[in-house]
Amino acid sequence: GENVEQHPSTLSVQEGDSAVIKCTYSDSASNYFPWYKQELGKRPQLIIDIRSNVGEKKDQRIAVTLNKTAKHFSLHITETQPEDSAVYFCAAISGGGADGLTFGKGTHLIIQP
């Protein structure tokens, strides 16, 4: 099955600086890579996703890059703001999608004022 590793587990950045979270995956057949943001006590919510036919995708301050050869993908947040503080999960899907996503263990992003 798929195995997703996520780093770092905690990331503290100054407000206005950029944050980068990295994930690696094991199944070369994986084709879909979403990122979720979870605020304290709330449900995870999709913030951006990328498919294997694309190397980069951007949505305002958030971007995701994918390197299929190296089997890693990254989340980039620019001009960080206090409301970006949350736990972020990467995920990958394999096996045709029926058995769901495999998640990384999460990154606690702390934005320092």
Add this chain to the structure above:
Amino acid sequence: SQTIHQWPATLVQPVGSPLSLECTVEGTSNPNLYWYRQAAGRGLQLLFYSIGIGQISSEVPQNLSASRPQDRQFILSSKKLLLSDSGFYLCAWSVEWGEEPLHFGNGTRLTVT
């Protein structure tokens, strides 16, 4: 549009008592349904998934069980709760057979005392 409902939001149960958490999805047919647990931290652990009525796959052996009596209804149960069952339980759905994101319910905070 599709919506997912999960209840109750909070539950406090004594050790040895039964459990029933319910999840329903509206606005779609034949979704893939999932139960995840998030215990004492950030990781999302897949407990069960279902690709159709009466079809349940278990990812982790434990004293929990799941059932799908109707197309858009998913139930998580236990006959006797353990202290270790405490956690944040999340129901989720995704489209049938697709590399598509998971959509989470608001979750149930279960405390076993």
